Amino acid sequence: MGQGLSCTGSHEYGLFFFGDDEHGLFTAAQFGDVKRLKAVLERDPRLVNQTTYDRHSVLHVAAANGQIEIVSMLLDRSVKPDVLNRRRQTPLMLAAMHGKISCVQKLIEAGANILMFDSTHGRTCLHYAAYYGHSDCLQAILSAARSSHVAASWGYARYVNIRDGKGATPLHLAARQRRPECVHVLLDNGALVCASTGGYGFPGSTPLHLAARGGSLDCIRELLAWGADRLQRDASGRIPYTVALKHKNGACSALLNPSSAEPLVWPSPLKFISELNAEAKALLEQALMEANREREKTILKGTAYSVPSPSHSDTGTDDNISEVSESELCCICFDQVCTIEVQDCGHQMCAQCTLALCCHNKPNPTKTSFNAPVCPFCRSNIAQLVVANVKTDNEMDSKLRRSKKSRNLSEGSSSFKGLPAMGTFGKLGGRGSGRVAGENEWVDDKP
Structure with missing residues (x-):
């Protein structure tokens, strides 16, 4: 969980490594020691802008650890909410990565920009929340997008389907990482179920391809219920059924088999x-x-992948x-x-x-x-x-x-009886660089 967060040093403190923390500044931020942090800053107010080797600020450390009192105190001292570390990650990105919902909400209230991109994968805080499976943070960011300047300048629908540097939308990441709750939240907020990682007409992977690869039945159920196309092909010409077979996800492949019955689809355009x-x-x-x-x-029925009986009793x-x-x-x-x-x-x-x-x-x-x-x-x-x-x-x-x-x-x-299943709402590909991602090129990368 701490990818991209570590700083070189000799002492480990949870998510971070602090070497020469002579003032105890970052240690106090990590563990929420408000009294100690205030004492340090009263002695030298300039230390509020101190950073680690990887340019993590005190606000980065507090937000990543969910120390809401520290975050509030720093924002009250006019610390910029969008301060960047070496990887151009904001405190909001780290709070979303670690599921610190109170810090996410506080940073958004303080004016944190939800449209910032990191330099490693070109991902936003929305990508981070989806990748790590924090649906509450995801919902908070999406709610902010409806009322912020992002909705006016970019458009809300465009933001929900925002692509990272390799063509992945938040829905792609949630499906690949087996995050059904995040998949549901994104689809419910307008994510394109058939979005492709390829741009400008080039084929690429859809969220259904990635759910098939990850072997998540729950994600596949959600995607199919929102009209995911079982016949859409990726950059290698494979349909999701083929991807599931290759990765030995038997139950997923059975549901994705084009010869099996079509599922009912949620009529969302109405x-x-x-x-x-x-x-x-x-x-x-x-x-x-x-x-x-x-x-x-x-x-x-009759296969090794039969759906288990519900855990609750109807007695x-x-x-x-x-x-x-x-x-x-x-x-x-x-x-x-x-x-x-x-x-x-x-x-x-x-x-x-x-x-x-x-x-x-x-x-x-x-x-x-x-x-x-x-x-x-x-x-x-x-x-x-x-x-x-x-x-x-x-x-x-x-x-x-x-x-x-x-x-x-x-x-x-x-x-x-006789109810026809609905087809896909369209093979809608997003805009991007036009570069086609290979099978293992981007999907396993982490923020």
């Missing part, structure tokens, strides 16, 4: 889907992932089913409890049938506008979806338990 409230979105995402897990069971769930009134069952599948309501008409459906309705007319990625589906009961356009109103908390709990215990969605629920 406005009413992208603007869902958190509760409704969670219900629909759960329904989609459950449907795809049933597909996985079918694909992996007693059948008793709860009797508590639900027949009038609350979805009138489309007559299987699940209604949990989603269409506004403004007020008609209700289960999450599975709502998802099937939204996925039925798959969006065309070449069009700028998309036709919203219509309510199956009154034929009015669906403009917004919300969680269905319930009378009591116990009733809601019963509904959620009933929805969670769905039957085999590939066989039991009529809402998914």
Whole structure:
């Protein structure tokens, strides 16, 4: 975890090596000794600009170690938040690298530039958070990007898909490093699921290629659910299935096999889907992932890679089913409890049938506008979806338990029978130098 952080010296202090720390300045910053650091700076205020051999400032050391009191004190003393070390890394990059969320937030509040690039790999703080799997830091940086000058000058969508010196977006790094939570956050914020490391029309690796290489089933599930193309080829002409086979990731290769059933895909271009409230979105995402897990069971059945049974127990769930009134069952599948309501008409459906309705007319990625589906009961356009109103908390709990215990969605629920899977939203490559990365050229590099 300490790549690029070490300073030459004879004494090791956690993430850093300090040689001749005669004033105890960096040691105090490392361990959060506010009293000692204040005493040192009161004797000689100029020491606030002291750096180590690798030009790490006191702020670098404090941010990397999550010493929020030290960071706040230094910023109050007018220390620049974007001070650079020898590798042109900022304190924000080191805080994101080590998952120090409080320091990330404080530095951003102090005006730290989220659009700084290091000199080693041309990566930003967003790349660092994605590579090391700190989804909270990732979300904080993305939230800042929406309201900062970056959104106005670069554009938010461009920042989410920012490329490093070798063509990798944060989504590429998260997929390669087996970081499913970061993959989900990035996709949910507009990361291009089919972005290529090649630029100007040259082929390159997609996040799905890298997830296949890393062997992360969870990352592959997320990418496929957002429309990743199983047939897109990398610079060597390989599809993700071939990459998974080469690296002996058997379960991944089974899901990526072009001859296996297509997964259901989250219809993100539809406005009413992208603007869902958190509760409704969670219900629909759960329904989609459950449907795809049933597909996985079918694909992996009888192989050495069968999906294990859930760790939680459904004991007693059948008793709860009797508590639900027949009038609350979805009138489309007559299987699940209604949990989603269409506004403004007020008609209700289960999450599975709502998802099937939204996925039925798959969006065309070449069009700028998309036709919203219509309510199956009154034929009015669906403009917004919300969680269905319930009378009591116990009733809601019963509904959620009933929805969670769905039957085999590939066989039991009529809402998914014959449902075509959505294709990719387009093979969108990012802009870059046009240089094609080889198989091992960049993907294993670390910040």
